[in-house]
Amino acid sequence: MDESFIQTTDSTLTIKDWTKINPELVAGFTTKHGGTSHFPYKSNNFGLHVGDEGHNVITNRQQLADQLGFSLENWVCADQVHEDQIVKVSSVLTGSGVDDYNDSIKGTDGFYTNQKDILLTLCYADCVPVYFFAPNYHMIGIAHAGWKGTVKNISGKMVQLWDMMEKIPPSEIYVTIGPSINQCCYIVDDHVINEVDKVLEAVSFTTSPYEQISDGQYRLDLKSVNYLLLLHAGIQEDHLLTSNFCTSCDNDLFFSHRADQGKTGRMISYIGFYNQYK
Template sequence: MVHEPFTLVEHDLLKISEWEKEDKNLIAGFTTRLGGVGEKPYYALNVGLHVADDDRIVIKNRQIVATELGIPLEQWVVGEQIHGANITKVTSDDCGKGGRTLESAIKGIDGLYTKEQDILLVSLYADCVPLYFYSSKHHMIGLAHAGWKGTVSQIGPKMIESWTTNEGINASDILVTIGPAICQKEYEVDTNVIKAVDDVLPSIEERPYQPSRPGHYLLDLKKLNKQLLINAGVPKENIQISQYCTASNTELFFSHRKESGKTGRMMSFIGLKGY
């Protein structure tokens, strides 16, 4: 039986239960599309400010989540998310960036990490892969937004490198959860994407994709991210993968691929409440 790291709580939030049980001050999870105030095509809990929804509705939805989590928007930190692999360390000086406006998000950033308390790291999704990083020994947390471009640019390994090089944390002390995202059977890509995948996995025999039709392949982005993280030194037993597929379950999730690009966004979140 495959282990699912996320548990649905409070009717609209998924939580990484094992991590939260290990550290009562840790909060980590993923929103669904349930429980908000939005209207089609963004119904209901759209928390993305960049999808042409009414900003006032989006902020109402973010406030709903903030109340459920007990962390106000003034303590949220959001990156701009340009499908790149740039990472930044967050401090209390960054609190509020991207919380209420798109313009205030940290520019050019798809990865965030911190060890400071009372900061909620936030990233937005509608099929891309959310990566969660946690070291209980060092009280360090992080998030990375990994679409196919960010994945082949190795945003996951770059987060590991940031922690090992800049923070003195061994890769063996880092836990990673790969969150809800589009699954292999729903994610068809062309040869240009596959070439980029092969370039970052030159020696592995088991490819994270299979042919679907001439010039096209079904790509398992979650599996690709796991292999890249293992290559970066994270023990495979430290990595857990959600079985939730955003494109196969549009009752629970927004899906850019399944909903023809006009849809809302969920958010990944991780934070350490004050001890």
């Protein structure tokens, strides 16, 4: 049983507690089921950049748009580069990258908005989706944190941006860490661990987010690194939830870059406020 997500359809998981806080909110993650792609097999691939035929991806996106009642012209998609750029999205950016990867918002791994009728989306196959919500400020955000984004502290950066630019204290922010590859399946080398050590230098914790398994080989828990960085950024423990799903172990439900040896599709994370009044 996952603490934070429930499967709502064959093709979607939903953050179960957040829509209770605000029924206008939609926030979830896709599975690999229910789509029309033939890449890497019959599947629900959302990535336009992974070798699938574009019309299949757009059909998959349209199916989700219909299911959620959130028109494709109001989605935003990014050209993700494993960096830490976060973009505040307004309605002028909606439609970016929806049917043409070249129109995606460039070099971006995080989005946030306080406007209705905008669906923030990012693509994943093992990396960590991090969802942000400040109900009293009508603010939502999403970040893509692979190991590179994690050690650049994109999660903490979102909290700092909201604090500095939007005057939202960290104590007002809820965060949910979504399905990603877990420690069981994520083996990394010294190079990655050195970067993890650097970003955690000033962070206090009792249990290390990685364990050494042999010379130069470690099992890394990326969700825990993000969790520790979010606590350090001022998020309250009772506002912080983590999904148990491992995209590699739960390969019957998810694409996994590692489990599928690189040739795989992409799930998306999505978060938006419906406009009830349109």
